[in-house]
Amino acid sequence: MKKDSRARIGVYVCHCGGNISEVVDVEEVVGFAGKQPGVILSKNHTHMCSDIGQQLIIDDIEEHDLDKVVVAACSPQFQGETFMRVLETAGLSPYVVQMANIREQCAWPHFDTPELATKKAKELVNAAIAKVRFSEPLEKKTMPIGKRVLVIGGGIAGIQASLDLGDAGFEIYLVEKEPSIGGHMAQLSRTFPTEDCSACILSPKMADVQSNPNINLLTYSEVENVEGYLGNFKVKVTKKPRYVDMDKCVACGDCEEVCPVDIPDEFEEGLTTHTAIYTPFGFAVPHRNLIDPEACINLQRDINSCGNCIEVCKEDAINFNDKPEEIEFTVDTIIVATGYDIFNPSEKKVYGYDKFKNVITALEMERMIVKAAEGNPIRDPGKRIGFIQCVGSRDEQVGREYCSRVCCMYATKLASLLKHSKPERDIYVFYTDLRAFGKGFEEYYKRAQNMGVKFIRGRVAEVMEDSGSNKVILKAEDTLTRQIIEAEFDTVVLSVGMGLSKSTDKIAEMLRLAKSEDGFLKEAHPKFKPVDTNREGIFLAGTVQGPKDIPDTVAQASAAASRAVRLMNQREYPIEPIVAFVHEEQCDGCELCIDSCPLNAISISAEVAEVNEALCRGCGSCVASCPRDALDLHMYTNKQLLEEIKNALEGKEEGETRILVVADDTCTYRLADSVGTAKLSYTTDSIIIRVPSGSRITPKLMLAAFKLGADGIFIGECEDRTSPFPHSGQVIRENITKVREILKEEGIKPERLRFVQFVTIMLKGFVDNVNGLVNYAREAGAISPEKREKLVENVNKRLFGEEYD
Amino acid sequence: MKVSYYPGCTLKTKARNFETSALAVAEKLGIELIELSRWNCCGTVFSLTDDDLIHHVAPIRNLIRVQEMNKNGLVENDHRLVTLCSMCYNTLKRANIRVKEKPDDLKKINDFMYLEEDYKGNVEVIHFLELIKDIGFEKIKENVTNPFKGLKIAPYYGCMLLRPKEVGIDDPEEPVIQEELIFALGAEVIDNPYKKVCCGSYQTIRDKQVVSNLAYDILTHAQNAGAEAISLSCPLCAFNLDSRQKEIKEKHSDFTRIPVFYFTQLMAIGFGLNEDYYGFDLNYVNPEPLLKEKNLIGRNNAK
Amino acid sequence: MIKKLKLSDKNVDFLKKIEELSGEVITRCDQCGICSASCPMVSEMDITPSQLMRMVQLGESEVMESKAMWLCASCFTCTVRCPRGLDLSKVAEALRQVELRQAIDHIDVKKLSKDEMKRLPQIALISGMRKFTG
Numbered sequence A: 001m002k003k004d005s006r007a008r009i010g011v012y013v014c015h016c017g018g019n020i021s022e023v024v025d026v027e028e029v030v031g032f033a034g035k036q037p038g039v040i041l042s043k044n045h046t047h048m049c050s051d052i053g054q055q056l057i058i059d060d061i062e063e064h065d066l067d068k069v070v071v072a073a074c075s076p077q078f079q080g081e082t083f084m085r086v087l088e089t090a091g092l093s094p095y096v097v098q099m100a101n102i103r104e105q106c107a108w109p110h111f112d113t114p115e116l117a118t119k120k121a122k123e124l125v126n127a128a129i130a131k132v133r134f135s136e137p138l139e140k141k142t143m144p145i146g147k148r149v150l151v152i153g154g155g156i157a158g159i160q161a162s163l164d165l166g167d168a169g170f171e172i173y174l175v176e177k178e179p180s181i182g183g184h185m186a187q188l189s190r191t192f193p194t195e196d197c198s199a200c201i202l203s204p205k206m207a208d209v210q211s212n213p214n215i216n217l218l219t220y221s222e223v224e225n226v227e228g229y230l231g232n233f234k235v236k237v238t239k240k241p242r243y244v245d246m247d248k249c250v251a252c253g254d255c256e257e258v259c260p261v262d263i264p265d266e267f268e269e270g271l272t273t274h275t276a277i278y279t280p281f282g283f284a285v286p287h288r289n290l291i292d293p294e295a296c297i298n299l300q301r302d303i304n305s306c307g308n309c310i311e312v313c314k315e316d317a318i319n320f321n322d323k324p325e326e327i328e329f330t331v332d333t334i335i336v337a338t339g340y341d342i343f344n345p346s347e348k349k350v351y352g353y354d355k356f357k358n359v360i361t362a363l364e365m366e367r368m369i370v371k372a373a374e375g376n377p378i379r380d381p382g383k384r385i386g387f388i389q390c391v392g393s394r395d396e397q398v399g400r401e402y403c404s405r406v407c408c409m410y411a412t413k414l415a416s417l418l419k420h421s422k423p424e425r426d427i428y429v430f431y432t433d434l435r436a437f438g439k440g441f442e443e444y445y446k447r448a449q450n451m452g453v454k455f456i457r458g459r460v461a462e463v464m465e466d467s468g469s470n471k472v473i474l475k476a477e478d479t480l481t482r483q484i485i486e487a488e489f490d491t492v493v494l495s496v497g498m499g500l501s502k503s504t505d506k507i508a509e510m511l512r513l514a515k516s517e518d519g520f521l522k523e524a525h526p527k528f529k530p531v532d533t534n535r536e537g538i539f540l541a542g543t544v545q546g547p548k549d550i551p552d553t554v555a556q557a558s559a560a561a562s563r564a565v566r567l568m569n570q571r572e573y574p575i576e577p578i579v580a581f582v583h584e585e586q587c588d589g590c591e592l593c594i595d596s597c598p599l600n601a602i603s604i605s606a607e608v609a610e611v612n613e614a615l616c617r618g619c620g621s622c623v624a625s626c627p628r629d630a631l632d633l634h635m636y637t638n639k640q641l642l643e644e645i646k647n648a649l650e651g652k653e654e655g656e657t658r659i660l661v662v663a664d665d666t667c668t669y670r671l672a673d674s675v676g677t678a679k680l681s682y683t684t685d686s687i688i689i690r691v692p693s694g695s696r697i698t699p700k701l702m703l704a705a706f707k708l709g710a711d712g713i714f715i716g717e718c719e720d721r722t723s724p725f726p727h728s729g730q731v732i733r734e735n736i737t738k739v740r741e742i743l744k745e746e747g748i749k750p751e752r753l754r755f756v757q758f759v760t761i762m763l764k765g766f767v768d769n770v771n772g773l774v775n776y777a778r779e780a781g782a783i784s785p786e787k788r789e790k791l792v793e794n795v796n797k798r799l800f801g802e803e804y805d
Numbered sequence B: 001m002k003v004s005y006y007p008g009c010t011l012k013t014k015a016r017n018f019e020t021s022a023l024a025v026a027e028k029l030g031i032e033l034i035e036l037s038r039w040n041c042c043g044t045v046f047s048l049t050d051d052d053l054i055h056h057v058a059p060i061r062n063l064i065r066v067q068e069m070n071k072n073g074l075v076e077n078d079h080r081l082v083t084l085c086s087m088c089y090n091t092l093k094r095a096n097i098r099v100k101e102k103p104d105d106l107k108k109i110n111d112f113m114y115l116e117e118d119y120k121g122n123v124e125v126i127h128f129l130e131l132i133k134d135i136g137f138e139k140i141k142e143n144v145t146n147p148f149k150g151l152k153i154a155p156y157y158g159c160m161l162l163r164p165k166e167v168g169i170d171d172p173e174e175p176v177i178q179e180e181l182i183f184a185l186g187a188e189v190i191d192n193p194y195k196k197v198c199c200g201s202y203q204t205i206r207d208k209q210v211v212s213n214l215a216y217d218i219l220t221h222a223q224n225a226g227a228e229a230i231s232l233s234c235p236l237c238a239f240n241l242d243s244r245q246k247e248i249k250e251k252h253s254d255f256t257r258i259p260v261f262y263f264t265q266l267m268a269i270g271f272g273l274n275e276d277y278y279g280f281d282l283n284y285v286n287p288e289p290l291l292k293e294k295n296l297i298g299r300n301n302a303k
Numbered sequence C: 001m002i003k004k005l006k007l008s009d010k011n012v013d014f015l016k017k018i019e020e021l022s023g024e025v026i027t028r029c030d031q032c033g034i035c036s037a038s039c040p041m042v043s044e045m046d047i048t049p050s051q052l053m054r055m056v057q058l059g060e061s062e063v064m065e066s067k068a069m070w071l072c073a074s075c076f077t078c079t080v081r082c083p084r085g086l087d088l089s090k091v092a093e094a095l096r097q098v099e100l101r102q103a104i105d106h107i108d109v110k111k112l113s114k115d116e117m118k119r120l121p122q123i124a125l126i127s128g129m130r131k132f133t134g
């Protein structure tokens, strides 16, 4: 028996109350384990997870001076943390325990072949022993985290998130690019389905933002740069010059009386004008004047061209020398709430928005209704009004396939309001599908029908104008009666959809946030992490993540706030031990690794690579990029994986076939567990190697595995869209291509190396794939030892080129 | 500049006036349209069923001729093929796109025409209007000696210049290329939504009433918007909108006939070219009275 | 009289055939009616273009008896507007081809009057023959 002086390993084999012992011969496994190098003792127990089982380990560690432990029992997904705690209690590093999954991945799926199952259990234990032998006694690491939050965007999403966090005692920087907060909600008339007045419910919240001592409100400001990571984001913000001193201005409006310039009022969607010196709107926060530098004569020409405002301002607030101001601060978490832009209807030329005066957007109609209610009607929309639904939504012709989710209801709302103010109005809504899914929406829709609003199921094909009367002619099919409608309307309202706001692009790029196919920012998981992003400590709130109404926006904003609190309230947060590290003595600073990390966690300092542990998420895809094997991953080191693979294959006998199933922790490993739980059987000629991501298995490890006796390798990974490492699929494909090339060169069938992306419900797919590869390998026949040996010759040269020989 | 040019059947017969005026106008602009040698009918319509490759053989053979033109030095390393007829343009261009997108189809078609050299997929089918746009409307303006002052012209596009999108020479819903040309010629542009409505196309041989109903809508909409003449680029549209005015008049006695021009005829007039190039004998509605009234012909100003 | 629609395997086969010939995924049609309201020929048709799509979706081979597909002028107006990116003109062509490939012509050029024959340009004759004869 070989002796290993470095490790004193204890092995514990669990019966799992019969779950394991009814199939696997536990005694035999215990006996086998006891003979392995470094194993000091080998025991069994009916329930290792029970208090008694746990105490057994603690006592043995003390008594026998164990420094590594293997527990052969259920899945580590299930009891992994229990045994880590046990080791901590016993005063060891929690990271020197290894579980051999002999329940989900042995006893259960191989219940019908007990002898083979026992053999496989020994292989699994043997592999675990090898892996634990080279495990590092890492310490639990933590990072400090404070209570500062950057909220970008001051629409209702940003407002809600800031108030929640401010009230909870966190320190908020709320950055809004416009001169006032409020976003789109400030422009709306009333809100469906309750018809509360939008300004009335929003303005108190805006005022709260201003008075909340924990919120630093930075309006008319833009985020220029963000660097760093959770707990340490360094932020640079530029405040644009307002040319009016906010501390002095009382917004009396005297200046507006004398300003000679009129420009379209953006808040009013260009339906009215304001002067070059203006307040954003009646209930703006902050409610102070400012000067539009593009419009002001003084700022455009020379400083003495006008100056009317200076003369009348009693507070001496006007300052034409105002300059942009740079502000820098550090925050711990970030919430992105930069909202949406409405679809630009000029892109949909058939609807004639640019050509016809009486074709307007729904947002313009919102303002017309508000203005009319305030007693300053802009113009009467007339008697017959038509709404065109899905403008810039659900339309491949403009490249937007998604539903904007709010337009059906806001059209219903606008129609109801118009009908309510003048019941004689004749209102039609042209739709394809009427989506009234929310709470109270169906009832609201019915109410509109009760009021006499007519809903026509047909999408408008074309809009024309009667040049004499300026009436608008719509063409559509009433698909329910198959009649073509060609009728005149006084006003046609385009129910424009939502798209990601253009101003978000810069932010997304700066923060390296991912986008989903619809162009909105992508959440980390569509079900369970709907407000997290691919970056730790950065969250999404509101329409920046996808079209939604105000209730959903507010809910999401509060969710984002609570997710941020979850991190910040810990004061320090544990960092996963699975991070990349550098064997400095092997690194020559060649920089090949820099681009391999999608999170930019690797940099070069003093001519050696350095990993930023706060940024690294531990996928391990960088490891393959280093020709000198200087990069490595804690918990899954090259040495550990190599030894694990070696021992896993040690039990293979003459004439037998063995494949390795490299299973990513998030999807494939869990999938294999589910297959076991469902007692779906598959061949015992396979053995699972657990990795954080399939991209951790480097081409060198793959080749080594073939050399050590593998007849096939099967890599399972999450689908890109559900993976915590969306880039990994690509990396794996690249790695595989290289290895297949070498296999081919040595006359080994490249199909022995396979890759499948799984979702965790593909139980049968897993079984078929594993059986499929084993059958394939069996039929392809044994690989000769000479061929195996040749695979690892000149491997650096073959993978990286001449200069790395 | 020498460019290969594809006339198509109708331009040699019923639409000779389109060709004559176009060749003259091109020459004035310094473009030599070199007729494709050994061209054959393009098939007039692009075959829309997925499995029907045989009908793409004819258009592709014409594209092979462009390769030959280059080889024989008739044009100098210029793989553009200029068309005038909108239908030929559409059929050739779409067939070209199909074989470029589906190399398997190209291979089959090449194999089928084993006596020809292979089509390599490097020809670019363009419409004469695109060539004009490339040259620039400024250049057009410079050549105008006989500006259409006060004449109100409605451009008509029909289908084949605009649709489907991948073939269209302009925005399918808001085209402007003819507008810019007519404006450059000094005429007043009359816009109306019917400019992109189909004239009924080949339905004209099956049911002339259906087609003349459509033509009536298209023409009266233009007239109501103030048009005194129509400009277009397709011999089939020309037939349906011009010649079918006979049927329109039979049904609607109050209908006023309106002259229909090929855009190249308008250019020839505007450039003050010899009246022999106008070819009004082939127009159904004689445009001469209108042109005389506007003092655009008969002033002996032809050069 | 209201017809009863039976859904049998024949219906599925008919849909499949038309999908294959046209190369379009007809079940994607949303029945929004944009095609119908865009069609220059719709006022002459017995069923609207969207109805034609519906009948093919459900595999109603009675659609073959309709006039609509013969009235389609391949103007591609629906093609550039369909929000589902479908090309209805291809579906109409597929339906025509089902009949034309059985050598059932939909026009008899010999019946055209002498005067018509003299007036018609080649382009009209050739394209018409391409669309209406097998």
Ligand SMILES: Cc1cc2nc3c(=O)[nH]c(=O)nc-3n(C[C@H](O)[C@H](O)[C@H](O)COP(=O)(O)OP(=O)(O)OC[C@H]3O[C@@H](n4cnc5c(N)ncnc54)[C@H](O)[C@@H]3O)c2cc1C
Pocket (backbone or CB within 6 Å): A152, A153, A154, A155, A156, A157, A158, A175, A176, A177, A178, A181, A182, A183, A184, A185, A188, A190, A191, A192, A193, A221, A222, A223, A337, A338, A339, A340, A341, A342, A362, A363, A366, A406, A410, A413, A496, A501, A503, A504, A507, A541, A542, A543, A544, A548, A549, A550, A551, A553
């Ligand atoms: C016509 C219409 C009617 C509607 N009616 C209703 C209704 O009745 N009921 C309902 O529930 N919903 C309605 N909605 C939907 C509603 O508008 C949204 O749900 C809500 O406004 C979304 O808020 P938000 O904060 O996510 O986005 P936004 O309101 O767009 O706010 C985003 C904010 O971020 C700021 N910003 C953007 N980029 C940056 C940047 N780079 N830096 C700093 N700041 C930035 C913007 O200036 C803006 O203030 C309607 C929508 C429309 C179009």
Ligand code: SF4
Pocket (backbone or CB within 6 Å): A389, A390, A391, A393, A394, A402, A403, A404, A405, A406, A407, A408, A409, A433, A434, A435, A495, A497
């Ligand atoms: S919410 Fe209604 S109108 Fe808006 S995109 Fe969806 S279906 Fe169309």
Ligand code: SF4
Pocket (backbone or CB within 6 Å): C028, C029, C030, C031, C032, C033, C034, C035, C036, C049, C050, C053, C078, C081, C082, C083, C084, C085, C086, C088
């Ligand atoms: S336009 Fe497209 S989706 Fe709409 S009914 Fe016609 S074919 Fe169907």
